[in-house]
Amino acid sequence: MEFFQRFRKIFEPKSAEVLAQLELEEAKRQFLLYKATEEQAKHMSKYYTEKINRLESYLKGEQNEK
Numbered sequence: 001m002e003f004f005q006r007f008r009k010i011f012e013p014k015s016a017e018v019l020a021q022l023e024l025e026e027a028k029r030q031f032l033l034y035k036a037t038e039e040q041a042k043h044m045s046k047y048y049t050e051k052i053n054r055l056e057s058y059l060k061g062e063q064n065e066k
Helices: 002-011 016-065
Strands: none
């Protein structure tokens, strides 16, 4: 009998509160994921800006030597 009760419980619709809690947890996970992506993009933008500036400065220095 216990087996059938467990089996039925799998297919029972969840309450609105349970669904809302699950959706909230998923939204928080997605927020953290995109926040980390945003931080990574910000750092990569800074890295490439500095790299461009460094290379342009290097090339200007070589052109002045010619």
